[in-house]
Amino acid sequence: QCAPRSHLLSALLLLRCVIVGNKMATSASATLSKAVKQQYMELSQGDKVQAMYIWIDGTGEGLRCKTRTLDFEPKSIEDLPEWNFDGSSTYQCEGSNSDMYLIPAAMFRDPFRKDPNKLVLCEVLKYNRKPAETNLRLTCSKVMTMVEDQHPWFGMEQEYTILGTDGHPFGWPSNGFPGPQGPYYCGVGADKAYGRDIVEAHYRACLYAGVDICGTNAEVMPAQWEFQVGPCEGINMGDHLWVARFILHRVCEDFGVVASFDPKPITGNWNGAGCHTNFSTKEMREEGGLKAIEDSIEKLGKRHSYHIRSYDPKGGLDNARRLTGHHETSNINEFSAGVANRGASIRIPRNVGQEKKGYFEDRRPSANCDPYSVTEALIRTCLLNEEGDEPTDY
Numbered sequence: 001q002c003a004p005r006s007h008l009l010s011a012l013l014l015l016r017c018v019i020v021g022n023k024m025a026t027s028a029s030a031t032l033s034k035a036v037k038q039q040y041m042e043l044s045q046g047d048k049v050q051a052m053y054i055w056i057d058g059t060g061e062g063l064r065c066k067t068r069t070l071d072f073e074p075k076s077i078e079d080l081p082e083w084n085f086d087g088s089s090t091y092q093c094e095g096s097n098s099d100m101y102l103i104p105a106a107m108f109r110d111p112f113r114k115d116p117n118k119l120v121l122c123e124v125l126k127y128n129r130k131p132a133e134t135n136l137r138l139t140c141s142k143v144m145t146m147v148e149d150q151h152p153w154f155g156m157e158q159e160y161t162i163l164g165t166d167g168h169p170f171g172w173p174s175n176g177f178p179g180p181q182g183p184y185y186c187g188v189g190a191d192k193a194y195g196r197d198i199v200e201a202h203y204r205a206c207l208y209a210g211v212d213i214c215g216t217n218a219e220v221m222p223a224q225w226e227f228q229v230g231p232c233e234g235i236n237m238g239d240h241l242w243v244a245r246f247i248l249h250r251v252c253e254d255f256g257v258v259a260s261f262d263p264k265p266i267t268g269n270w271n272g273a274g275c276h277t278n279f280s281t282k283e284m285r286e287e288g289g290l291k292a293i294e295d296s297i298e299k300l301g302k303r304h305s306y307h308i309r310s311y312d313p314k315g316g317l318d319n320a321r322r323l324t325g326h327h328e329t330s331n332i333n334e335f336s337a338g339v340a341n342r343g344a345s346i347r348i349p350r351n352v353g354q355e356k357k358g359y360f361e362d363r364r365p366s367a368n369c370d371p372y373s374v375t376e377a378l379i380r381t382c383l384l385n386e387e388g389d390e391p392t393d394y
């Protein structure tokens with residue numbers, strides 16, 4: 001009696017799967033003809049230069065940008081004019097006092113509009129010229145200047161997940177999951193590497209721009225990838241990573257997909273996304289540097305909660321979803337360190353343990369961390385010998 005009805009239901013369900021499954025979750029602008037656009041991009045721009053100013057918005061994660069024409073080619077950051085924007089539209093201030101200042105901080109070649117055009121990473125100041133709440137670059141650069149003579153180097157491993165505009169991981173079946181983790185990390189082949197076009201385009205664009213990108217790999221979860229930036233000295237780490245993130249968002253926009261830095265995009269038996277931060281000083285890199293590495297790790301062990309607070313934009317709440325003690329992470333409530341241990345807070349790479357010099361890796365920062373906050377915290381604890389829960393005022 002019920003059979004015909006249930007057959008009809010299954011048929012309808014199947015039809016829905018076919019329709020939804022074939023519809024690419026992409027953006028409207030990605031479907032515009034790139035060939036037609038190219039015709040305009042080939043026009044001469046005369047003696048003008050386009051400078052795209054980039055800044056971090058009030059979420060501490062989002063990036064914003066706008067462009068102005070310059071009638072000269074800037075050769076250094078000093079040549080670039082200050083600018084402003086409406087902070088009430090970027091979660092950065094009230095409408096009544098909404099002009100915020102953009103202060104050029106680092107300049108790169110523009111891989112989208114190409115030479116002589118520029119990408120200009122900016123600091124944001126409020127109407128009273130004090131740093132905006134999410135401008136963490138100012139204190140970071142102050143601290144970096146204090147330890148200049150120790151030549152601190154950083155390398156950050158940025159993990160991210162490619163999503164459709166519907167928030168579903170790119171390439172995943174629309175009504176289910178891909179096969180379990182195992183074949184995807186550093187994988188090759190259409191059934192293992194989801195979205196390599198994005199990775200290749202981003203890598204080349206970073207090289208063109210002058211970002212110190214040093215590698216990429218496919219990650220453990222399908223549609224999850226990593227790129228590494230570094231080694232960068234001092235404040236350059238934050239500058240280069242933020243611009244690399246901007247370029248990734250911009251590349252994804254062209255392809256009609258979205259890059260997510262959420263530290264745990266899919267709950268359950270799927271790896272999260274971190275931003276492992278590798279750190280060394282001149283002393284650590286020289287003969288017998290392991291001693292200095294061990295000293296730093298001891299200091300870090302006494303300041304775990306301060307670091308957890310500095311390692312994601314929500315003071316640890318984002319990382320609480322990721323640092324479970326499973327999936328190659330440590331537990332958020334415990335500090336641990338070890339040679340070649342990927343389940344520890346701090347890992348000493350095996351070759352560093354053998355050569356007794358080099359660097360160490362802090363595995364705690366979340367994929368959506370602010371690199372200015374992470375690198376500043378490392379300097380304060382390891383080199384400025386700060387203790388306790390609060391940063392010192394200098």
Ligand code: ADP
Pocket residue numbers: 153154155156157214215228229230231232276278279280285358359361
């Ligand atoms: P992992 O084995 O953890 O996946 P990766 O190869 O992905 O390591 O990343 C290594 C990172 O370490 C890179 O960002 C690189 O720039 C950085 N790095 C290498 N040497 C140093 C150093 N001496 N000091 C700081 N960072 C370094």
Ligand code: MN
Pocket residue numbers: 157226
């Ligand atoms: Mn890595």
Ligand code: MN
Pocket residue numbers: 157159219226
């Ligand atoms: Mn990784």
Ligand code: MN
Pocket residue numbers: 157276361
């Ligand atoms: Mn790592």
